[in-house]
Amino acid sequence: MAMHAPLADAPLRRPPSGFPAFRPVLVATERCKGCGLCIDACPTDALALDGARVNGMGYHPAILVDADACTSCAKCARMCPDAALSIFVRPRGA
Ligand code: SF4
Ligand code: SF4
Numbered sequence: 695m696a697m698h699a700p701l702a703d704a705p706l707r708r709p710p711s712g713f714p715a716f717r718p719v720l721v722a723t724e725r726c727k728g729c730g731l732c733i734d735a736c737p738t739d740a741l742a743l744d745g746a747r748v749n750g751m752g753y754h755p756a757i758l759v760d761a762d763a764c765t766s767c768a769k770c771a772r773m774c775p776d777a778a779l780s781i782f783v784r785p786r787g788a
Pocket of ligand 1: 718719735736737738739740741763764765766767768769770771781
């Protein structure tokens with residue numbers, strides 16, 4: 695599967711068409727250092743560290759745990775030092 699490469703200076707983008715279920719946050723898990731800065735920055739507690747997963751660098755990566763709570767505000771993406779988060783705007787009706 696192709697690695698998603700988020701743009702650090704353009705966190706708000708439209709999702710690719712054909713997504714089976716809308717997910718407002720995409721985590722590039724292999725770039726995540728599990729620092730938790732995004733979790734602290736999220737005003738709706740929509741993120742957590744995935745305790746069930748360890749990436750190639752040995753960290754528990756961030757994961758979106760509450761898609762409905764996410765407002766696509768991108769505060770998490772702006773905080774991430776590794777540009778590991780991509781944020782999508784919820785389409786109308788999704
Ligand atoms: S986009 Fe905003 S609401 Fe959604 S996970 Fe990031 S900080 Fe939280
Ligand atoms: S701020 Fe970035 S590197 Fe840190 S836990 Fe969140 S996604 Fe991972």
